[in-house]
Amino acid sequence: MLDGVLVVTGGASGIGLACAKAMVAAHDQVALIDVNEDGLAAAAAQIDEAGGAASTFVGDVADADAMVALATRIESEVGPVRTLVTSAGILQNAATVLDMDLDEYARVWDVNYHGTVYTVRAFAPAMTERARGAIITIGSINSYGALPLPAYCPGKTAILRLTQILAVELGRFGIRVNGVAPGYVLTPALKARIESGDRNADMIRGAGAVDMFLYPENIADVAAFLCSDKAAAVSGTMMPVDAGWEAATLYRNYAGGVPWDTDAS
Ligand SMILES: NC(=O)c1ccc[n+]([C@@H]2O[C@H](COP(=O)([O-])OP(=O)(O)OC[C@H]3O[C@@H](n4cnc5c(N)ncnc54)[C@H](O)[C@@H]3O)[C@@H](O)[C@H]2O)c1
Numbered sequence: 001m002l003d004g005v006l007v008v009t010g011g012a013s014g015i016g017l018a019c020a021k022a023m024v025a026a027h028d029q030v031a032l033i034d035v036n037e038d039g040l041a042a043a044a045a046q047i048d049e050a051g052g053a054a055s056t057f058v059g060d061v062a063d064a065d066a067m068v069a070l071a072t073r074i075e076s077e078v079g080p081v082r083t084l085v086t087s088a089g090i091l092q093n094a095a096t097v098l099d100m101d102l103d104e105y106a107r108v109w110d111v112n113y114h115g116t117v118y119t120v121r122a123f124a125p126a127m128t129e130r131a132r133g134a135i136i137t138i139g140s141i142n143s144y145g146a147l148p149l150p151a152y153c154p155g156k157t158a159i160l161r162l163t164q165i166l167a168v169e170l171g172r173f174g175i176r177v178n179g180v181a182p183g184y185v186l187t188p189a190l191k192a193r194i195e196s197g198d199r200n201a202d203m204i205r206g207a208g209a210v211d212m213f214l215y216p217e218n219i220a221d222v223a224a225f226l227c228s229d230k231a232a233a234v235s236g237t238m239m240p241v242d243a244g245w246e247a248a249t250l251y252r253n254y255a256g257g258v259p260w261d262t263d264a265s
Pocket of ligand 1: 009010011012013014015016033034035036039059060061062087088089090091111112115138139140141181182183184185186187188189190
């Protein structure tokens with residue numbers, strides 16, 4: 001038991017909701033923040049069904065003042081925050097830097113990167129006073145390499161660096177900061193893009209070292225470990241949870257070919 005409150009941004013869906021479910025038993029309360037009010041109600045019902053207690057808060061992580069107000073409210077109305085997961089985020093479809101829509105560019109940065117900064121700035125001060133806690137950021141395979149997503153990809157790379165910076169800043173106060181870097185995860189956001197033809201499900205499934213689809217629970221299990229006392233010595237990491245996608249992508253592009261594809265024996 002970790003005690004205290006688990007706060008999850010983007011908690012109404014996908015990876016955020018799965019993190020809330022995976023960690024509910026270890027916390028006294030769960031506070032879910034999201035822009036999607038209906039989604040929050042459905043998510044809270046799932047947490048309650050799982051035997052936990054969830055409070056919901058409508059809020060936009062891209063609004064720094066709103067996040068400070070929510071942090072104050074949650075600390076006083078729900079309880080002391082022990083664990084923070086910053087999962088609010090939006091995806092982007094393939095584009096070039098020269099052609100991308102600048103409004104979308106700004107919004108992806110506002111939500112994914114600035115939203116993470118604003119959330120940590122709002123919640124971490126009270127956590128530092130208590131000198132305990134853990135924070136999880138959400139990176140991506142985009143944190144490690146170039147994909148044709150000119151707002152999303154650099155934003156996720158920035159989250160990798162932010163995670164390391166925060167680990168050092170907040171480590172002085174006994175708070176650990178780690179990230180998870182998922183591959184393609186079958187969340188509502190990704191499923192919608194598969195259905196619209198913006199992602200190819202066959203390429204997603206066949207691209208990792210291990211032949212599998214990733215589900216939100218796969219990411220949440222790693223996040224839960226990183227927040228637990230079992231990971232007491234782990235901070236400043238960004239853990240790939242990609243079924244070996246990053247390793248396999250480089251390996252399969254070796255100019256001499258993949259041994260078991262070229263060796264007739
Ligand atoms: N699905 C994937 O393949 C994948 C892969 C790597 C990383 N990620 C990251 O995981 C995180 C969660 O994505 P997901 O796939 O679970 O998506 P999702 O759409 O299922 O969940 C994201 C949630 O964030 C909420 N949200 C969006 N903008 C918000 C804002 N401004 N303020 C508050 N809440 C907001 C949405 O309403 C939604 O409930 C994102 O950071 C995403 O970049 C996803």
